Amino acid sequence: MDNEVSIEDPSFQEKELDEIARKISNLDKWREIFSYHRLEINSTTHQKLQDSHKPADYGKAVSGSPQDKGQVQYPSKVLYSLPDPSINSKWGCFPVSLAMAMGLQKILFGNTIHDFNHAWKKSYFKFHEPSSDLSYALEIGKGGSRAIQMAVQVNILKYLLFTRSEKGSDFCSLCKTSHGEQKEALSAALADTLWTAGERQKVIICAITSETYFPSTRDFQADGLTERFQLFEFLEKEDAKKFIYDHLQWFKGEGSHGVILFLYSLLFSRTFERLQKDLDISTPHLLQPSGADLICRQAVLNLILTGRASPNVFNGNQQGNSQDLLHGVLTRSEVGYLQWKKDSFEQQKLPQVGSMLKTPKFPIWLCNISGTYSILFSDNKLLLSDWKMEHHFGLYFYTGHPYQKKAAHLTVDTHSHHWEEVQQNENHAPKRPVEMVIRTKWKGASVNWNGTLPFF
Incomplete structure (x- = not known):
């Protein structure tokens, strides 16, 4: 009985208070973790679980309290869960x-x-x-x-x-x-x-x-x-x-x-x-x-x-009509850009794409054809580093449209005399947009669709 500790003993009470404080601290820690991951338990949790199979309207404002107005309604499946706080x-x-x-x-x-x-x-x-x-x-x-x-x-x-x-x-x-x-x-x-x-x-x-x-x-x-x-x-x-x-x-x-x-x-x-x-x-x-x-x-x-967020496609910087300096592309890009417009008058007004974008390090181009975006690319890494490669080569064309089930394979011939012949009569010049945007890079090139019906 000599070793028995009375609950009235101050040291016992101090230990008890420390234990209660520790448990409260742990509770607060877990509350923070749950809150951080948006798993906090509240009066609406049960209702949210019941609604978990309902489709979410991601763009509609959540009705309810004033502070909720204008906020995005999030889906029941958490897509935005943040990493564990310990990695911060x-x-x-x-x-x-x-x-x-x-x-x-x-x-x-x-x-x-x-x-x-x-x-x-x-x-x-x-x-x-x-x-x-x-x-x-x-x-x-x-x-x-x-x-x-x-x-x-x-x-x-x-x-x-x-x-x-x-x-x-x-x-x-x-x-x-x-x-x-x-x-x-x-x-x-x-x-x-x-x-x-x-x-x-x-x-x-x-x-x-x-x-x-x-x-x-x-x-x-x-x-x-x-x-x-x-x-x-x-x-x-x-x-x-x-x-x-x-x-x-x-x-x-x-x-x-x-x-x-x-x-x-x-x-x-x-x-x-x-x-x-x-x-x-x-x-x-x-x-x-x-x-x-x-x-x-x-x-x-x-x-x-x-x-770099250069507003223009030409090389370097140029003076504008108002004598203000217009910013173009300063260094050769890894991937390229080409553009063409169906309207010949609008095409004439388009700024010429400079060599920094037209001749990238890798043979991949984002194409802007009358405001519609598509991609031309080659799997030949040496295409743009050896001029002999550019005599006769293949390109793949992807539009991103649902009707396209596979990339079109085009064969480009830059030594063909076809272009010289049609230039004798401009009324017969081909106006297929894909071919025209290719010719902004390889002037005079003929393009073979290899049996695919031209669709752009």
Whole structure:
């Protein structure tokens, strides 16, 4: 009985209080973890579970309390789950600020009241079926976001054909792209694009959270997305690539707003300061209204293709009509760009694409044909490094349209006299858009569709 401790003993009471405090501390820790992952238990949890099989309306505002108005309704399946808090010490992680959100809207729309339409918000990156004729290609949506998807597709092809292996790959291997290779290719393409835009120094990746970090103000209209961003900072490309791969659902999941997330990540990685230096008087902001849609200006495409938001396609800088300096492409790009318009008068007004974009390091081109985007590419890495290769060669053509079940194989002959013959009578000059855009690069070339009925 001498060793028995009385509950009235002060030391016993102190130990009891310490134990209670420890349990409360643990409870608070778990509450923070559950709250961080949006698993907090509340009065609506049971109802949410009951509604888990109902289709979510991603663009519709959630009705209810005033603070919910204007917010995006998230799907029952969590697509936006953030990483474990313990990794935040490894990479910089911070919420978007009001000033950053306003900067985003101004650089995109020129003001802080515009918003993305439904077509933009539902756009994401989705591949065709693995191991199919188009397993290497994205399914391209409708509207203004098509341009971004096609530009990313260019970098996916660059990875699959030329940069994932020193030996390179051929077209046949593209058509055998597996689900795992699709994930690897998209992660690599996004990471490489962001890394190049960040001057190979830093990558910023946006994630959508359930928390609203600031409300609408007199100068800022909340859109249900921008005020919910959490930003992750990486100083190494491989870290960014692994992070994207681990959270690829943010960009490729239905309802993920994947294209917008990538675009915002691209702008944050580039930084507002660099973007202001990239742009000129011809392009004060990056998106342009077109009817009910928003279309990308050239600066957005150049940012994805070259890492710099140059507003023009010519080489270097040129004086404009108002004597202001217009900014073009400063260095030879890894992937290229070609353009052509059906209207001959409009074609004459188009600025000439310079050699920096027309002759890239890899034979892949994003093509703008009268405002519609497509891709020309070759699996011959030496095509643009040996002039003899350009006498007679093959190109593949992908439009991204649902009716196209496989890439068209074209044969280009730059030594044919066909063009000289038809030039004797301009009324008989071929006007097939694909052939004309090819001739902006290889003047006088003849194009054989190899039995495929020309469809563009």
